[in-house]
Amino acid sequence: xxxxxxxxxxxxxxxxxxxxxTGIRDSVTLLLGVFTELxxxxxxxxxxxxxxxxAEKKTPGARKTLLVYNHYDVQPPxxxxxWRSPPWEPVERDGRLYARGVxxxxxxxxxxxxxxxxLGDRLPVNLKFTVEGEEEVGSPSLAGFVAAQRxxxxxxxxxxxTGGRDEHGTPDVxxxxxxxxxxxxxxxxxxxxxxxxVGVAVPSAAWTLVHALAGLRAPDGxxxxxxxxxxVRRPGGADLAALDAMPYDEEKRREAYGIAGFLGGLCGxxxxxxxxxxxxxxxxxxxxxxxxxxxxxVLPKSASVKFDVRLVPDMDPxxxxxxxxxxxxxxxxxxxxxxxxxxxxxxxDDPLVRAAAEAAREAWGRDPFxxxxxxxxxxxxxxRALMPCVSFGTGDPASAIHAPNESVALSALDAGxxxxxxxxxxxxxx
Amino acid sequence: xxxxxxxxxxxxxxxxxxxxxTGIRDSVTLLLGVFTELxxxxxxxxxxxxxxxxAEKKTPGARKTLLVYNHYDVQPPxxxxxWRSPPWEPVERDGRLYARGVxxxxxxxxxxxxxxxxLGDRLPVNLKFTVEGEEEVGSPSLAGFVAAQRxxxxxxxxxxxTGGRDEHGTPDVxxxxxxxxxxxxxxxxxxxxxxxxVGVAVPSAAWTLVHALAGLRAPDGxxxxxxxxxxVRRPGGADLAALDAMPYDEEKRREAYGIAGFLGGLCGxxxxxxxxxxxxxxxxxxxxxxxxxxxxxVLPKSASVKFDVRLVPDMDPxxxxxxxxxxxxxxxxxxxxxxxxxxxxxxxDDPLVRAAAEAAREAWGRDPFxxxxxxxxxxxxxxRALMPCVSFGTGDPASAIHAPNESVALSALDAGxxxxxxxxxxxxxx
Numbered sequence: 059x060x061x062x063x064x065x066x067x068x069x070x071x072x073x074x075x076x077x078x079x080t081g082i083r084d085s086v087t088l089l090l091g092v093f094t095e096l097x098x099x100x101x102x103x104x105x106x107x108x109x110x111x112x113a114e115k116k117t118p119g120a121r122k123t124l125l126v127y128n129h130y131d132v133q134p135p136x137x138x139x140x141w142r143s144p145p146w147e148p149v150e151r152d153g154r155l156y157a158r159g160v161x162x163x164x165x166x167x168x169x170x171x172x173x174x175x176x177l178g179d180r181l182p183v184n185l186k187f188t189v190e191g192e193e194e195v196g197s198p199s200l201a202g203f204v205a206a207q208r209x210x211x212x213x214x215x216x217x218x219x220t221g222g223r224d225e226h227g228t229p230d231v232x233x234x235x236x237x238x239x240x241x242x243x244x245x246x247x248x249x250x251x252x253x254x255x256v257g258v259a260v261p262s263a264a265w266t267l268v269h270a271l272a273g274l275r276a277p278d279g280x281x282x283x284x285x286x287x288x289x290v291r292r293p294g295g296a297d298l299a300a301l302d303a304m305p306y307d308e309e310k311r312r313e314a315y316g317i318a319g320f321l322g323g324l325c326g327x328x329x330x331x332x333x334x335x336x337x338x339x340x341x342x343x344x345x346x347x348x349x350x351x352x353x354x355x356v357l358p359k360s361a362s363v364k365f366d367v368r369l370v371p372d373m374d375p376x377x378x379x380x381x382x383x384x385x386x387x388x389x390x391x392x393x394x395x396x397x398x399x400x401x402x403x404x405x406x407d408d409p410l411v412r413a414a415a416e417a418a419r420e421a422w423g424r425d426p427f428x429x430x431x432x433x434x435x436x437x438x439x440x441x442r443a444l445m446p447c448v449s450f451g452t453g454d455p456a457s458a459i460h461a462p463n464e465s466v467a468l469s470a471l472d473a474g475x476x477x478x479x480x481x482x483x484x485x486x487x488x
Numbered sequence: 489x490x491x492x493x494x495x496x497x498x499x500x501x502x503x504x505x506x507x508x509x510t511g512i513r514d515s516v517t518l519l520l521g522v523f524t525e526l527x528x529x530x531x532x533x534x535x536x537x538x539x540x541x542x543a544e545k546k547t548p549g550a551r552k553t554l555l556v557y558n559h560y561d562v563q564p565p566x567x568x569x570x571w572r573s574p575p576w577e578p579v580e581r582d583g584r585l586y587a588r589g590v591x592x593x594x595x596x597x598x599x600x601x602x603x604x605x606x607l608g609d610r611l612p613v614n615l616k617f618t619v620e621g622e623e624e625v626g627s628p629s630l631a632g633f634v635a636a637q638r639x640x641x642x643x644x645x646x647x648x649x650t651g652g653r654d655e656h657g658t659p660d661v662x663x664x665x666x667x668x669x670x671x672x673x674x675x676x677x678x679x680x681x682x683x684x685x686v687g688v689a690v691p692s693a694a695w696t697l698v699h700a701l702a703g704l705r706a707p708d709g710x711x712x713x714x715x716x717x718x719x720v721r722r723p724g725g726a727d728l729a730a731l732d733a734m735p736y737d738e739e740k741r742r743e744a745y746g747i748a749g750f751l752g753g754l755c756g757x758x759x760x761x762x763x764x765x766x767x768x769x770x771x772x773x774x775x776x777x778x779x780x781x782x783x784x785x786v787l788p789k790s791a792s793v794k795f796d797v798r799l800v801p802d803m804d805p806x807x808x809x810x811x812x813x814x815x816x817x818x819x820x821x822x823x824x825x826x827x828x829x830x831x832x833x834x835x836x837d838d839p840l841v842r843a844a845a846e847a848a849r850e851a852w853g854r855d856p857f858x859x860x861x862x863x864x865x866x867x868x869x870x871x872r873a874l875m876p877c878v879s880f881g882t883g884d885p886a887s888a889i890h891a892p893n894e895s896v897a898l899s900a901l902d903a904g905x906x907x908x909x910x911x912x913x914x915x916x917x918x
Contacts, residue, residue: 077780077781077783078781078782133784134780134784136780194784195783236685242783247747248745248746249744249745249746249747250746250888250891251567251891251892252890253889253890253891254798255666255798255863257768257770257798258763258766258767258768258798258863259750260745260747260751261747261750262771264771264773264774265701265707266707268698268702268771269702269707271695271698277695277696277699279689315679315690316679316680317678317679317691319691321690321691321692324689332689333688338687340787341692341694341776342777342786343694343778344698344777345774345779346773346774347771347773348564348566348772348773348794349775351508352506352507352625353624353670353794353825354507354563354772354890355563355770355772356772357770358771358773361771364778364779364783366783368685395782432685433685433688434785435685435785459683460682460684460784460786461680462681
């Protein structure tokens with residue numbers, strides 16, 4: 059077993075679920091150990107939430123410094139009964155490695171560390187790693203961390219946490235992320251659960267929530283929250299060119315998702331533009347009343363929805379939160395647990411992006427495509443305020459990120475390591 | 489402890505939840521024992537589901553026979569954490585008896601049996617009891633039972649399971665029940681849970697369910713399912729007179745329910761007419777995606793709703809089920825577990841109803857009100873096809889039927905017994 063694979067094996071066994079508060083200290087201990095083993099000065103920076111592991115390695119004579127961002131926390135593993143092997147036991151099957159968090163983003167940290175180990179004395183840059191523990195719950199403590207560590211964080215560029223290849227093996231180089239607002243909205247109706255026979259005359263929390271939600275997004279996917287699109291910036295010329303060059307195999311994706319067609323009949327350039335440049339509101343969970351076996355004739359006293367809002371430049375999460383609050387108020391629905399961060403992006407023709415793209419070509423043996431803004435989110439804005447950011451990694455469309463049976467291709471561990479090493483060489487020459 | 493209270497104590501400790509299949513055989517054993525103790529010929533009639541306990545007591549010289557309908561099954565007790573005392577441990581507090589199922593409808597059977605015991609040799613009628621075990625899940629086996637036992641079930645009238653008093657202690661006499669259709673609708677979207685970042689372009693099961701539901705019922709409570717009201721019969725003159733005489737303390741009910749106003753601004757005669765004569769669709773439960781602590785950025789692969797439809801004469805549950813199926817089909821939503829029964833009623837001026845009303849006046853010391861159709865449901869149509877039916881019992885507005893901390897007033901056990909005894913005397917004279 060390679061060093062990278064062996065490190066991953068230990069890392070993946072830790073159930074580091076920030077939403078549930080498990081595996082945090084074990085992750086920190088493991089990371090401190092591995093950074094120290096690789097010759098880094100490693101330390102734990104406490105925050106108002108989970109700690110951030112910081113590690114620095116100075117290279118004599120190096121002119122450039124690269125900052126790396128990863129997170130040790132992962133998504134909850136449920137629904138558990140859909141896993142073919144236990145989520146916290148890494149298992150190899152048919153050339154892939156399965157475990158919760160392997161694609162998002164434990165394997166990416168593993169190949170980065172593996173590349174550092176491969177390079178040994180030939181490491182061409184100074185390195186700073188930051189591995190946080192709250193990315194999957196919206197990174198509530200990261201702004202405080204960055205403010206406190208602002209001086210230490212200075213670098214020439216940042217390598218972000220994620221990335222991968224499409225169905226045909228073409229690697230991506232990611233130049234930005236959408237922003238996100240996580241929230242929960244709760245409708246409280248009657249003082250207690252009532253017999254549903256009175257439902258013909260008594261307001262229902264569940265029906266009220268349904269009507270409020272139906273007014274938020276049209277069946278074709280258009281968000282109907284007043285003012286939602288106000289600050290959306292249209293993509294520029296270089297963005298549209300990148301979008302045009304971006305491969306997207308609609309048939310393969312439809313097959314993988316198990317859908318007959320995309321939302322509102324989206325296809326072609328319009329579909330790609332939606333994925334990259336359009337915001338939306340997603341329902342993550344609905345909860346009300348009786349969910350057990352059989353039936354129960356109850357009028358539930360409350361109903362709630364967990365949702366996320368995906369934001370594009372120049373949308374502001376605080377502004378959207380207030381629009382949502384104002385929208386829900388007349389329904390008697392309360393918005394809670396609303397937190398998130400704005401989108402962030404680096405220009406597709408930035409030298410750091412070019413370095414990542416050239417390194418991708420060398421490591422994967424083919425031209426990558428540039429993703430101006432990736433559909434997923436992350437707190438990149440905090441790092442982008444200090445330096446340009448770029449992102450690449452080991453995932454692929456079969457990775458089932460945030461879903462049961464998450465995995466990466468074992469072959470991506472080798473190529474991924476080569477990609478990182480080639481990138482470091484180019485960063486040194488910027 | 490009185491005989492009635494002591495029987496109830498044993499009866500209430502059985503967790504006879506038909507939705508979860510618990511406590512069925514224990515209930516049957518207890519009932520067989522108590523009927524035998526009271527001099528009935530008791531037997532168990534097996535069905536395709538839970539058995540029905542049948543018991544018969546012949547009175548020498550009696551010209552009239554009364555059939556009694558009760559059910560030994562109760563609603564599930566959740567949410568458990570809202571019970572002030574455990575649901576399966578009967579507890580007396582402040583003049584009330586608390587336990588799951590005490591109001592719906594174990595105390596009603598208890599006072600009926602208590603009255604039989606009180607009357608002893610003075611019992612003026614022949615009695616037949618039927619106690620079924622699937623009322624709370626829509627009585628799926630009762631039609632088969634009634635068809636098979638049709639000859640044995642012949643009687644001059646039927647005493648149905650339920651009833652009670654309003655906030656001011658005025659007893660009700662119930663002449664009919666609404667029908668019901670229990671159903672579950674499930675929207676299956678993507679092949680598996682996806683990362684919600686693709687939600688801007690991928691159809692969402694949860695959003696689809698929300699839109700489908702929003703089109704079923706307007707915010708003011710009007711059902712918008714095409715053809716829903718087609719067969720609704722307007723109340724006649726005697727019904728409207730009964731409705732007019734029916735007390736309904738809106739302020740007290742609003743307080744008890746914890747609501748600022750009724751659905752769609754209903755009040756006065758219109759509110760009473762809605763409760764008694766209008767159908768509706770109630771959401772009993774909503775389920776989709778992540779329901780744990782914190783947030784999870786997932787696009788859930790499915791979303792489902794449990795609901796009940798309350799039916800009034802002459803609506804037909806099978807017809808409504810087909811309308812719902814046709815409505816949901818274009819959304820890709822599947823209707824499952826749809827079962828129920830039609831409404832049923834006896835005229836408010838039927839002699840059996842008059843006998844129950846006169847007995848109420850004698851037992852409770854005040855004029856009862858007649859409820860042409862009660863807001864709750866029951867499989868009365870099967871018995872109504874054979875004979876007139878009437879219903880009264882021991883509940884009150886604080887009984888919290890189907891909710892945590894279900895209870896009856898201890899004083900209702902005595903008056904309830906007297907009501908039954910007085911009724912039997914009047915039935916003998918019909």
